[in-house]
Amino acid sequence: xxxxxxxCGLAIxxxxxMNVKILIDLFKTKKDRLEEIISLAKQEIETWKNIIDIFxxxxxxxxxxxxxxxxxxxxKTGSG
Numbered sequence: 157x158x159x160x161x162x163x164c165g166l167a168i169x170x171x172x173x174m175n176v177k178i179l180i181d182l183f184k185t186k187k188d189r190l191e192e193i194i195s196l197a198k199q200e201i202e203t204w205k206n207i208i209d210i211f212x213x214x215x216x217x218x219x220x221x222x223x224x225x226x227x228x229x230x231x232k233t234g235s236g
Contacts, residue, residue: 183190
């Protein structure tokens with residue numbers, strides 16, 4: 157029984173190691189694309205911050221638009 161448990165444990169460990177290797181290889185091949193997406197997202201955030209600043213400076217409303225750290229935008233009542 158111990159031999160069977162050891163064999164099953166080694167098989168599970170081998171499968172886990174192979175899955176980790178596949179994930180590492182996938183990350184290495186897609187790393188440049190991931191960095192490109194992150195860079196574009198940062199540019200998009202700056203663009204939206206500028207748009208929000210323009211909106212708040214041009215319009216006097218009972219609400220103002222505010223940039224949230226999570227990267228989402230929302231409207232809040234009150235003056236900006």
